[in-house]
Amino acid sequence: MAEILSLHDAVARYVEDGATVAMEGFTHLIPFAAGHEVIRQGKRDLTLIRMTPDLVYDQLIGAGCAKKVIFSWGGNPGVGSLHRLRDAVEKGWPHKVEILEHSHAAMACAFEAGAAGLPLAVLRGYVGSELPNVNDQIKFIECPFTGERLAAVPSVRPDVSIVHAQKADRAGNVLVEGIVGVQKEAVLAATHSIVTVEEIVDDLDTHTNACVIPGWAIDAIAVAEQGSLPSYAHGYYPRNNRFYKEWDTIARDRDAFTQWIEENVMNAGETA
Amino acid sequence: MSSVEKSLDYTAGEMMTVTAARALENGTTCFVGIGLPSEAANLARLTHAPDVVLIYESGTLQTRPEVLPLSIGDGELCETALTTVSVPEMFRYWLQGGKINVGFLGTAQIDRYCNLNTTLIGDYTAPKVRLPGGGGAPEIATNAGEVFITLKHSKRAFVDQVDFITTLGFGRDGKGRDGVPNIGKGPTRVITDLCVMKPDPETKELVVVSLHPGVTAEQVQEATGWEIRFAETLENTPEPSARELEVLRALKERTAQAHAGQ
Numbered sequence: 001m002a003e004i005l006s007l008h009d010a011v012a013r014y015v016e017d018g019a020t021v022a023m024e025g026f027t028h029l030i031p032f033a034a035g036h037e038v039i040r041q042g043k044r045d046l047t048l049i050r051m052t053p054d055l056v057y058d059q060l061i062g063a064g065c066a067k068k069v070i071f072s073w074g075g076n077p078g079v080g081s082l083h084r085l086r087d088a089v090e091k092g093w094p095h096k097v098e099i100l101e102h103s104h105a106a107m108a109c110a111f112e113a114g115a116a117g118l119p120l121a122v123l124r125g126y127v128g129s130e131l132p133n134v135n136d137q138i139k140f141i142e143c144p145f146t147g148e149r150l151a152a153v154p155s156v157r158p159d160v161s162i163v164h165a166q167k168a169d170r171a172g173n174v175l176v177e178g179i180v181g182v183q184k185e186a187v188l189a190a191t192h193s194i195v196t197v198e199e200i201v202d203d204l205d206t207h208t209n210a211c212v213i214p215g216w217a218i219d220a221i222a223v224a225e226q227g228s229l230p231s232y233a234h235g236y237y238p239r240n241n242r243f244y245k246e247w248d249t250i251a252r253d254r255d256a257f258t259q260w261i262e263e264n265v266m267n268a269g270e271t272a
Numbered sequence: 273m274s275s276v277e278k279s280l281d282y283t284a285g286e287m288m289t290v291t292a293a294r295a296l297e298n299g300t301t302c303f304v305g306i307g308l309p310s311e312a313a314n315l316a317r318l319t320h321a322p323d324v325v326l327i328y329e330s331g332t333l334q335t336r337p338e339v340l341p342l343s344i345g346d347g348e349l350c351e352t353a354l355t356t357v358s359v360p361e362m363f364r365y366w367l368q369g370g371k372i373n374v375g376f377l378g379t380a381q382i383d384r385y386c387n388l389n390t391t392l393i394g395d396y397t398a399p400k401v402r403l404p405g406g407g408g409a410p411e412i413a414t415n416a417g418e419v420f421i422t423l424k425h426s427k428r429a430f431v432d433q434v435d436f437i438t439t440l441g442f443g444r445d446g447k448g449r450d451g452v453p454n455i456g457k458g459p460t461r462v463i464t465d466l467c468v469m470k471p472d473p474e475t476k477e478l479v480v481v482s483l484h485p486g487v488t489a490e491q492v493q494e495a496t497g498w499e500i501r502f503a504e505t506l507e508n509t510p511e512p513s514a515r516e517l518e519v520l521r522a523l524k525e526r527t528a529q530a531h532a533g534q
Binding site for chain 1: 331346364391398402405406411436437438531
């Protein structure tokens with residue numbers, strides 16, 4: 001049964017140093033407020049999982065929270081590179097960060113397998129790609145029925161998954177609308193889960209086939225109004241494209257980055 | 273209205289987009305990459321191929337955006353889609369399930385056997401330039417019926433050997449798909465701002481089959497990092513029509529306006 005907590009308390013309770021953490025969101029509903037809370041609480045040595053790490057992962061990496069990043073596309077969408085990720089991988093600032101690279105199809109299948117309680121995901125993937133040469137978590141197996149060679153990757157089973165959604169009701173049932181990405185799979189694959197929401201309502205006021213994650217499958221709900229800005233929340237507010245472009249300049253420079261984190265995360269309180 | 277085609281003014285980029293758009297037939301189901309492929313696929317939808325089905329990896333099925341998305345997960349793609357599915361469903365049912373006719377991709381590097389690199393420039397453990405990575409491309413390229421590729425022509429992009437095969441064309445020897453069951457035909461055409469190339473049916477090496485108006489074979493060779501082959505009967509790519517240019521410019525204008533000030 002989901003417990004309604006403050007964002008501070010939810011992160012303090014479920015995100016431990018050294019944990020494997022998935023903060024999902026496929027361009028949409030990215031849990032920025034939660035990521036900032038993780039930075040404020042100074043969490044360390046996290047293994048960060050996400051199909052499309054973008055600005056919030058750049059911020060977590062630059063702030064020194066990450067030990068390793070598992071991903072399939074790492075960039076600033078429509079803009080360019082993640083400069084903090086590159087600085088950490090290439091030059092070890094603020095410390096060395098290890099990367100493990102997959103394709104989208106493999107990660108999507110791995111999340112799904114995690115949600116299904118399986119140890120691995122099987123897919124017709126990585127044919128002819130050199131990614132298996134640099135990622136020892138990609139193996140090939142033979143189909144016991146047809147003999148076809150198929151790719152296998154370990155399922156994603158995060159210690160904690162954090163996602164953002166539009167709203168929850170008072171029982172902690174969550175409605176996700178628009179591009180739903182792998183948010184549901186991330187929650188179901190994890191040992192613990194935190195869902196931040198724009199608002200808590202008396203009635204989800206939805207239809208029968210909507211993407212609803214039941215409250216009993218979630219550990220904590222925390223209200224984070226505008227919690228996915230500068231990404232967007234379908235039906236609530238649009239993406240702040242200008243900030244995505246500005247981030248390119250901020251993140252290129254270590255000092256500018258540090259100052260930005262200080263002003264906008266460390267000293268901004270839970271609303272950042 | 274005589275000889276309109278000679279009097280039209282267009283850029284090499286417009287020539288590329290229009291040619292890429294024309295490659296998509298009406299009714300095709302297309303898994304669309306962001307950037308140049310997305311521009312071409314939407315131009316096709318707004319001109320000769322109103323029933324082309326556009327699918328993006330964010331899970332948006334049969335989408336009809338008014339303006340081009342800045343990124344793969346723009347709200348515009350979802351709002352104008354027939355339906356939006358989860359990302360696992362997108363890759364498992366729709367792509368791996370064999371429902372996609374054409375995968376339309378861009379790339380940072382390509383070699384003579386159409387292998388694509390979007391991972392890095394240099395050595396994997398000490399890259400000169402770290403690129404975003406594979407994303408959906410590795411499986412789009414093998415699970416779609418065939419693959420179209422569009423990118424600007426330059427020596428930096430058209431290299432003798434890609435630094436890393438993120439996404440299979442035909443492998444480093446052209447034989448990478450031989451005997452592999454249940455995969456698509458692979459790349460069938462590459463469209464640039466200078467020309468159109470197709471793989472040789474036997475060796476799978478890229479061959480220039482068509483030059484855009486005013487482009488010489490020397491220019492193509494100059495922008496290619498290996499000794500590129502030309503077809504014996506080299507064609508001239510047809511010029512864009514006035515309508516195609518008008519629709520493309522209106523699309524780009526709407527897109528610029530929509531994204532300005534955000």
